[in-house]
Amino acid sequence: MHSAAGRTAALAPWVASDHFEELGRPQRLLHGGFGLLTVGNLAKPKFWALWLAQRLGDVELPVTVSGDGGGSLVQAWASRYPDGGVGVLVWNSTLDQSKTAGCTELNRRVHLNPGLPGPHTLRLWRVDAVHGNIAAHWQGEWPTDQEWASLTAADVLPEAAPARRLGPGEQVTVDLPNPGIAFVEIRPA
Numbered sequence: 001m002h003s004a005a006g007r008t009a010a011l012a013p014w015v016a017s018d019h020f021e022e023l024g025r026p027q028r029l030l031h032g033g034f035g036l037l038t039v040g041n042l043a044k045p046k047f048w049a050l051w052l053a054q055r056l057g058d059v060e061l062p063v064t065v066s067g068d069g070g071g072s073l074v075q076a077w078a079s080r081y082p083d084g085g086v087g088v089l090v091w092n093s094t095l096d097q098s099k100t101a102g103c104t105e106l107n108r109r110v111h112l113n114p115g116l117p118g119p120h121t122l123r124l125w126r127v128d129a130v131h132g133n134i135a136a137h138w139q140g141e142w143p144t145d146q147e148w149a150s151l152t153a154a155d156v157l158p159e160a161a162p163a164r165r166l167g168p169g170e171q172v173t174v175d176l177p178n179p180g181i182a183f184v185e186i187r188p189a
Contacts, residue, residue, distance in 0.1 A: 001053050002077045002089075005060070013050075017041065028141040030134070038134065040148065048132035048157045052125055052183040053089055057081040063088075069108050073178065085187035086114050092176040099178070102129055106178035117168050119189040126160040128180035165189060 004011045018026065018033030019040075029038055036047040043051075057079035065071045069092070076090040092108050099106065114120075130136045137154045138147075166172070166186060174182050 001050070002075070005077075013046075029138060029143060040151075042134045042151055042155045043132070043157075045127045045133050048127045049091075049181050051157065052127065052181060053077070055125075055183055055185065056087045056089060057085075061086065067108075069106070073106060074108050074110060074176065081187070083188055084116075085120065085185065086116065087186075088112055088114075088184045089181065090174065090176065090184065091181040092178045093180075094178060103178050107180075108176050108178070110174045110176050110182075112172040112174070112184060114172065114186050115169060116166075116186060119168065120166040120186045121163055121189050122166040122172060123163045123185040123187075124160045124174070125157055125183045126180065127157070127182075128177045131160055132157040 001011060013036055015035045017037045017039070018031070018035040026033065026039060029040070033039075035044070036050070037043060056077065059080040061078040061080055063076045063078045065074055065076050067074075073094060074090065074092050076088055078086060078088045080086055090110055090112070092106065092110075094103070094106060096103075125131075127133065134151060134155060137151055140147075143151055160182070166189075172184055172186070174184065176182055
């Protein structure tokens, strides 16, 4: 999405759901389908990643990413809101498909320097192995009715930490697993 921003009028995922009637029911709920939603419409991590991207403001800001993995593993997309606040989407990923289940050696600590005057409120959302990932709640083949209810209740992306006050010029630090994505929202207090 980031690489297409400003170059194309519209971009959409190929399919919304893993439910394909012509292929029949898959053997298991989390079968590796490429939809944004599972059969049964539970949000997958890529759904939540797009949900976070849509939280960006209308004015794109320049971003400098440096350090170990900066600009390759770790990338960022920043924006400004009409109220002067800033939204930053930062992600840690690799093209090495053998590491799709995660690789602790590729985890990174990200330091954001928003450089904003005055006090602000910091909010944070994450998508990784345990945040916004229905696979953290399900390992079987097909859920029972009771398990479906539990999975549906877990199908949310709450804030990863309580909102907190951010002082003038204060740096924000986010530990970002690989693969992982975080959305940092900084609004005037």
